[in-house]
Amino acid sequence: MLSMRLLITIVFVIMTCHGSLSGQVRVTKGSSQKQSRLVTKEGLSAQIEQRSFQASIAIPGSTKPHQIDVVMLYDPGSGLFWWHYLLVEPGQTGEADRFVANSTFNILGPRLVCFTFRAGSLWVGESTAHYSSLPEGQSKVMDTIRNRSGEISSGTLSVFHKVDLGRTLPFTFYELNGNSNPLIQPKLRAVSRLNGEWRLILDGPNGDSAIVQLNDKYEETGSKVVSREQAR
Amino acid sequence: MGAPTAPGVSFIVADPNSQAIVSKSTPQSAAGSLQRGVALALGPIQTSTAAKNIAAVAGYGTAVSCGGCAVLAVIDMTDPTKPQPLGFAGLSDVPTDVVLKGNTAIVGYSTNTSELFDLTNPVSPVSLGMIQGVGGRLFVYNSMLFSTGAVPGVPASPLGGVHIAQLDTPPVAVKSVSFTGTNCPQVTPPGESGPGAGCINIFNDTVGAANLIKNPVWLASNVDSANLPVAYVQGQTISLTATLASSQVPTIPINNVTITGQVAGLGNCTATGQTIPVQPTFTVSCTMDAALPANKTKFYNPLVINWSYTIGTATTFIGITKNQVYVTLAQPLQDKVYRTTLNLAIAKDKATDRPSAFQNTWSQFSIDGTGPANLQTWYGQPLFYYRNDSHPVGFASVACPLSPLDEGILLEAANSSGQCTTFAVLFMEALRVNGIDSHEIRIKGADGTGFLVKDWSFSRSPFFSTEPLFKWKLVANQQATDNRDLMIPAQVNGVYGDLTSLGTVPGQNSVPPSEKAFSSHFIVMVLPPASGQLPAVDPSADQYFDPSYGLTYKNADNFEVKAVDGYWAQFPSDASNVFRVRKPIANSPNISFCDLNGPGGPSVCFP
Numbered sequence: 001m002l003s004m005r006l007l008i009t010i011v012f013v014i015m016t017c018h019g020s021l022s023g024q025v026r027v028t029k030g031s032s033q034k035q036s037r038l039v040t041k042e043g044l045s046a047q048i049e050q051r052s053f054q055a056s057i058a059i060p061g062s063t064k065p066h067q068i069d070v071v072m073l074y075d076p077g078s079g080l081f082w083w084h085y086l087l088v089e090p091g092q093t094g095e096a097d098r099f100v101a102n103s104t105f106n107i108l109g110p111r112l113v114c115f116t117f118r119a120g121s122l123w124v125g126e127s128t129a130h131y132s133s134l135p136e137g138q139s140k141v142m143d144t145i146r147n148r149s150g151e152i153s154s155g156t157l158s159v160f161h162k163v164d165l166g167r168t169l170p171f172t173f174y175e176l177n178g179n180s181n182p183l184i185q186p187k188l189r190a191v192s193r194l195n196g197e198w199r200l201i202l203d204g205p206n207g208d209s210a211i212v213q214l215n216d217k218y219e220e221t222g223s224k225v226v227s228r229e230q231a232r
Numbered sequence: 233m234g235a236p237t238a239p240g241v242s243f244i245v246a247d248p249n250s251q252a253i254v255s256k257s258t259p260q261s262a263a264g265s266l267q268r269g270v271a272l273a274l275g276p277i278q279t280s281t282a283a284k285n286i287a288a289v290a291g292y293g294t295a296v297s298c299g300g301c302a303v304l305a306v307i308d309m310t311d312p313t314k315p316q317p318l319g320f321a322g323l324s325d326v327p328t329d330v331v332l333k334g335n336t337a338i339v340g341y342s343t344n345t346s347e348l349f350d351l352t353n354p355v356s357p358v359s360l361g362m363i364q365g366v367g368g369r370l371f372v373y374n375s376m377l378f379s380t381g382a383v384p385g386v387p388a389s390p391l392g393g394v395h396i397a398q399l400d401t402p403p404v405a406v407k408s409v410s411f412t413g414t415n416c417p418q419v420t421p422p423g424e425s426g427p428g429a430g431c432i433n434i435f436n437d438t439v440g441a442a443n444l445i446k447n448p449v450w451l452a453s454n455v456d457s458a459n460l461p462v463a464y465v466q467g468q469t470i471s472l473t474a475t476l477a478s479s480q481v482p483t484i485p486i487n488n489v490t491i492t493g494q495v496a497g498l499g500n501c502t503a504t505g506q507t508i509p510v511q512p513t514f515t516v517s518c519t520m521d522a523a524l525p526a527n528k529t530k531f532y533n534p535l536v537i538n539w540s541y542t543i544g545t546a547t548t549f550i551g552i553t554k555n556q557v558y559v560t561l562a563q564p565l566q567d568k569v570y571r572t573t574l575n576l577a578i579a580k581d582k583a584t585d586r587p588s589a590f591q592n593t594w595s596q597f598s599i600d601g602t603g604p605a606n607l608q609t610w611y612g613q614p615l616f617y618y619r620n621d622s623h624p625v626g627f628a629s630v631a632c633p634l635s636p637l638d639e640g641i642l643l644e645a646a647n648s649s650g651q652c653t654t655f656a657v658l659f660m661e662a663l664r665v666n667g668i669d670s671h672e673i674r675i676k677g678a679d680g681t682g683f684l685v686k687d688w689s690f691s692r693s694p695f696f697s698t699e700p701l702f703k704w705k706l707v708a709n710q711q712a713t714d715n716r717d718l719m720i721p722a723q724v725n726g727v728y729g730d731l732t733s734l735g736t737v738p739g740q741n742s743v744p745p746s747e748k749a750f751s752s753h754f755i756v757m758v759l760p761p762a763s764g765q766l767p768a769v770d771p772s773a774d775q776y777f778d779p780s781y782g783l784t785y786k787n788a789d790n791f792e793v794k795a796v797d798g799y800w801a802q803f804p805s806d807a808s809n810v811f812r813v814r815k816p817i818a819n820s821p822n823i824s825f826c827d828l829n830g831p832g833g834p835s836v837c838f839p
Binding site: 085086089125177178 | 754807835
């Protein structure tokens with residue numbers, strides 16, 4: 001866990017010090033949305049704040065602006081803040097909502113962790129940032145977007161960690177039987193803590209489930225395929 | 233009554249009750265005359281206006297067409313005391329007998345022929361033609377014309393013995409035919425009440441259903457195309473059961489009838505000592521006297537059976553039946569053989585060993601390993617690999633589960649569009665028809681990425697240009713990804729962000745297939761031969777067969793070279809319809825093959 005926190009710290013240090021081109025960021029008028037989001041906080045359900053907006057980034061030397069969707073989560077109780085951006089096409093809407101809807105969020109101690117499944121891979125994104133309010137967090141986000149616009153517009157700025165389940169879970173679990181469609185994939189049903197580890201339940205496309213255990217470095221420590229009923 | 237001749241009198245009528253002659257005459261009119269009789273027949277005929285009792289007399293006299301010749305005289309016997317000549321017809325040979333059947337007078341000749349005359353208009357008898365092989369003395373029974381060679385002074389006449397000819401419709405007709413066999417274990421498939429026809433259970437695949445083909449497979453009421461095929465293993469022998477129907481139920485059983493089904497090249501199927509019962513229908517069973525050709529595949533398209541029956545020495549043709557017959561090289565390895573699968577395995581026949589059987593089957597899938605042969609079902613329906621015509625299908629194309637193998641999922645699909653597993657399974661099952669086993673191979677990106685199947689063009693200024701590998705941005709139609717598809721609906725002009733889909737690599741009946749980005753692909757690996765067997769494929773040739781594209785591969789690396797244009801992944805900051813693509817790296821291949829049927833299980837991959 002310490003090394004992950006160190007990694008996050010380094011990322012933020014890099015984000016602060018990186019000599020990336022600064023871009024102009026403009027929030028798309030009328031795109032901002034605020035709502036509440038159900039997360040798991042210390043093992044219990046809790047409502048936290050969610051805000052999303054769309055922005056365009058004008059990069060010096062680039063002929064056309066880049067569009068991004070930004071989603072932020074804020075826990076007023078602990079001050080924990082998490083954000084993420086998605087590269088979108090001109091006119092494309094709803095990507096932030098799509099992402100959040102397919103992700104699971106957990107607050108555990110000083111961190112807010114996002115688990116999401118994308119095209120056959122499990123990704124984990126952790127934040128330890130704390131702010132006094134959501135607007136303060138958003139202000140920091142805008143600074144980061146401006147300062148790291150080159151990396152953001154190219155999609156290379158990311159704190160997500162990929163967990164390779166393909167090495168331990170058989171493809172017969174995460175691929176629909178005999179089907180080559182990469183978009184039919186397991187769904188993340190639940191994330192909890194057990195014996196000091198993360199315990200994920202994935203519902204596979206073939207009607208079975210998998211229980212995956214991750215340590216605090218988000219490394220897989222065990223996994224097994226079980227019937228859907230056994231996966232509780 | 234009779235027709236003995238006396239000078240000046242050729243026709244005498246006597247009353248058997250009074251034993252008195254009631255008339256003596258020499259019938260003559262403007263149409264001709266009867267100078268001397270040879271034989272006569274009495275009976276009613278139906279003219280256009282009324283029934284009329286007549287006498288038909290074969291003899292000599294005159295007719296309009298001849299003076300002093302053999303004639304058929306028709307005489308009105310309404311008043312036996314005053315017979316009235318109605319008409320005369322010249323005969324073409326020496327008459328020996330005459331019989332009546334309805335309005336038809338049949339005149340037997342001293343040669344082996346008889347001539348038929350229509351007496352519907354008795355004033356003008358009309359010749360209907362000749363029957364060869366029946367002549368001399370005649371007798372009619374149940375629409376059969378019997379004759380014997382009682383030709384005075386010619387004891388060695390070819391008419392000696394009894395000859396029979398069929399009048400009107402045949403006395404019996406084939407109503408249905410069932411195929412079974414000798415030395416073939418008839419297995420009842422699960423869920424069925426009995427075994428199928430022939431020696432191999434065939435399931436007749438059509439859209440939405442695949443029913444077991446059961447006997448009878450030929451019905452007289454069917455159009456030809458509705459009659460069904462049967463299948464055998466080489467060297468087995470066909471047995472037949474025919475149901476025959478009597479056109480006129482006999483009043484007494486007819487014994488010692490021989491029913492024969494004759495097949496060119498296979499000899500006869502003969503049922504001797506049969507009895508035509510006093511019933512509308514009866515069945516006969518027989519076995520061909522020659523086995524099906526040994527050690528080679530054969531497709532009889534169709535097998536034609538000429539049916540006949542024989543009473544005494546007279547043989548009468550009673551009909552033709554036709555059925556497709558498939559002959560396999562070995563006992564199929566599967567219990568359920570679909571008709572299309574069977575057709576793919578056998579339609580190109582004359583395979584004499586495993587290699588030639590393999591090549592014949594592969595040639596249905598591929599044009600010399602360079603591309604798809606555009607598969608069709610047995611009834612000509614194209615089978616599409618990710619259908620991409622006016623009704624593109626995408627990932628709604630059906631897929632075959634990895635076990636059990638069941639290509640029926642594709643064969644019965646309403647849109648006839650399948651994913652790679654369906655074509656792999658169809659090919660494997662077609663090989664299994666001739667006893668050739670194979671394994672299904674799953675292909676995946678070794679690093680867990682998906683891959684793009686050729687052909688794509690890549691932008692020279694990729695979106696992620698600063699990235700070391702995943703430089704190119706693939707943008708799918710949002711509607712497609714929302715529906716968990718990738719390329720259906722397609723992007724306009726095939727432009728998917730930095731990549732453009734090209735139509736240069738066809739799949740089965742699809743140019744190009746409607747999906748080209750996959751998490752995995754499925755092909756077929758030929759197995760090494762068992763001890764004593766010939767290898768199905770030359771060991772120095774490619775051992776991996778891709779029935780979806782009609783291509784072959786040497787190994788995983790060769791697959792990457794031949795089939796892969798890129799690898800794709802999706803990162804957390806990518807929109808739901810966006811993927812990042814890298815090109816294959818020279819000398820660093822990224823394809824793994826996994827033997828789904830291998831001893832280590834489906835997750836064991838190589839290299």
